[in-house]
């Protein structure tokens with residue numbers, strides 16, 4: 001009797017939970033994008049786009065700007081690295097696509113959020129955004145790639161939560 005009652009009373013919560021996964025996997029535009037970091041033709045095209053559109057801030061070698069964790073005098077953050085020392089690889093494929101296409105302000109739902117990061121929806125096509133992020137993803141060492149694949153699977157509702165243990169993240173969150 002008791003377990004059945006619990007299940008019934010939890011039903012709305014379960015619905016919200018399932019629904020939030022659906023949202024999480026498709027983000028703000030309802031379309032789930034997957035990066036193509038194994039497709040070397042796309043990766044190579046992405047490298048050119050990166051050097052033209054992103055390297056001036058995120059660095060020719062994806063190293064980011066100095067002191068990237070510290071806000072400047074106007075309260076803005078410098079550009080973070082896209083290599084293994086940054087946190088780009090902590091985010092799922094679709095989220096990276098949406099940050100680049102729509103901007104962080106839209107993704108976090110705060111239209112007053114100020115950032116130096118441009119919004120690319122009127123600058124690059126969806127294919128170009130996928131290519132440039134595929135190039136970035138392709139550059140990560142195995143540990144970061146495995147982690148990010150798990151984060152992506154979780155966001156897509158294909159895995160309960162990342163099981164991969166990252167010594168780097170363990171250090172970060174301790």
Ligand code: HEC
Pocket residue numbers: 049050053054055056057058076077078079080086087088089091096099100104114115116117118120132133
């Ligand atoms: C004018 C400087 C500038 C350019 C050019 C730029 N970015 Fe950024 N980017 C930033 C800044 C600054 C941030 C940090 C966001 C913040 O302020 O909260 C950022 C953050 C990001 C993030 C989120 C990273 C994370 O770990 O959360 C992604 C993804 C990203 N940029 C991708 C790109 C891509 C792809 C390009 C090129 C198409 C690009 N950026 C071009 C300045 C720039």
